Amino acid sequence: MVLKIHGFVFSTCTQAVITTLKELGVAYELVPINLGKGAHKNPDYIATKQPFGQIPVLEEEDGFQLYESRAIARYVIAKYGPNSGLIPSGDLRKIALFEQAVSVENNNFYPYASGLAQEKIFKPAKGAPSSEERATENFKALEEKLEVYDVILGKQKYIAGDEFTLADILHLPYGTLITAQLGFKALEGPDAKPNVARWWADITSRASWKYTQADIAAAAGMQVSNA
Structure with a gap:
């Protein structure tokens, strides 16, 4: 099994x-x-x-x-x-920087990206009342956080340093969701900060994420065909 x-x-x-x-x-x-x-x-x-x-x-x-x-x-x-390398080992400082990056995602990205999705996608899908005020707050807060990301990513290739890690993976699901479904423009396109856009294009082009996206597309196709 x-x-x-x-x-x-x-x-x-x-x-x-x-x-x-x-x-x-x-x-x-x-x-x-x-x-x-x-x-x-x-x-x-x-x-x-x-x-x-x-x-x-x-x-x-x-x-x-x-x-x-x-x-x-x-x-x-x-x-x-x-x-x-998805979680560094051996080098204490690389491990510490990885843990820092995971904490950055958990405190400065996830709450706002998930909060925005909650108000604009999940609640409406359930027929539950949503708050445009909270959605706007999360939208603006995430934009501000990504300005800091741009500074960080101007000094290194990925969130934890110059190597791709789990810290980068954790950004992908919600970042893609709000970009694709809500037109959030601070991760890609002309409105995104240059270092953020470069990083986002890099991590979303990885084969692992493309395979996951293919699985999502296939499942969506099955739902449509079964509707």
């Missing part, structure tokens, strides 16, 4: 895990969890897979399970790609 990922290809957290696995060349099976039908809130799923009723969940052949996408990504890197 190959590694199983219980998740949903349209889920940003699932995408981060899938992209990490593709970077490592690790075979996996995606076990679809239908969020639209509330499968993640099924009592059996909560009791046996994820106590908070969320995705994704990793499951190995011996029954070991792990949830939280960041923990899953770190685990598979440690197990299948300790020398991949």
